[in-house]
């Protein structure tokens with residue numbers, strides 16, 4: 001039986017034979033020789049310079065095409081015969097953006113080749129892959145009221161003090177806030193209520209692919225069925241979290257879950273009593289807290305609802321985690337690498353209350369956040385701004401800790417998670433110099449080859465920030 005780490009120390013029920021035999025059924029070694037491993041730091045600067053030059057050239061060319069109104073369809077062979085068409089620049093796809101008004105928004109970003117393994121049949125988890133930093137995390141389940149007189153109101157994220165926050169960054173046995181905090185008995189639910197049956201289903205998933213649509217902000221994109229192996233169809237949980245509003249909208253459009261609650265490959269899980277008024281903040285719950293929602297899962301993949309998955313999840317795990325010896329994989333931003341730029345951009349596009357952004361940013365600067373310096377070989381990340389629409393993770397203690405910490409930032413400050421990513425990573429890194437956290441920040445073009453990108457629904461729901 002598989003060993004599990006870092007969760008709630010629960011003994012796992014083995015209810016499905018397919019599940020218990022999960023990793024054993026992978027056969028011996030994968031194309032190990034095909035794995036191209038490059039030093040992450042070595043040559044990064046050169047690569048950045050080159051990619052800048054390349055980007056500039058490509059962009060100019062595409063701008064030229066765009067200006068002259070040519071419709072371009074890219075038929076690229078990606079990896080193993082996955083054909084990608086109609087790749088759109090993400091400037092065009094963002095839900096909360098005004099329609100493109102100038103050349104800048106016409107920038108196109110293309111996918112690049114990713115050498116996925118040929119098939120899932122021969123995949124096997126590398127020996128000792130989970131032999132990483134071991135410690136045990138527990139999560140705050142309920143909070144007491146401090147006194148009879150205070151204006152206590154239970155909240156999903158709890159009431160973590162700054163002192164508790166400081167301690168939570170230590171990679172050691174600890175109990176920390178990580179969402180799903182309940183109030184004392186008698187208080188109303190703090191939200192993210194799920195059916196018992198759904199909870200039972202999620203509890204036994206060993207590998208989970210999940211996504212969410214809250215507030216009807218998007219259409220439902222089914223994974224490209226022919227690219228998903230029979231193996232994964234049988235053994236991987238594909239869960240789409242929706243609220244009731246989205247469910248009725250989907251139903252009205254003819255997308256009704258079948259008797260077992262599926263629409264295509266997606267198991268539709270209805271979330272009642274959303275914990276935040278801000279739908280985007282609510283979306284961060286399934287995005288960051290997959291280790292809480294799928295407590296037995298060894299691996300999980302997060303996918304924004306604007307993306308249609310078109311690669312088998314096991315191939316994704318093999319490539320981004322196993323082959324790179326990584327516990328957590330996220331892509332860097334296609335445009336921006338410095339949090340300073342990200343702050344500017346968030347304000348320019350009015351993504352969030354400016355005062356709240358300033359407060360968060362000032363806090364981070366006072367706690368050591370510095371500008372991204374691509375020329376400094378000691379810079380611990382290839383970029384300080386992620387493109388977080390796609391995250392692959394092994395549920396190791398360090399990865400789970402990072403997920404909780406990042407979630408807590410989004411709960412405490414703004415819901416713009418690109419603003420807190422680097423701060424959280426760097427603080428975790430400098431607090432635990434002797435504990436490695438193997439984070440693979442991969443190129444955005446690789447993310448683009450995994451999934452087809454779409455625009456969000458054209459008419460966004462009212463923004464409640």
Ligand SMILES: *[C@@H]1O[C@H](CO)[C@@H](O)[C@H](O)[C@H]1NC(C)=O
Pocket residue numbers: 353354355356359465
């Ligand atoms: C913006 O954020 C600040 C600081 O968090 C808050 O005091 C203010 O009420 C917010 N403004 C709006 C319009 O929500």
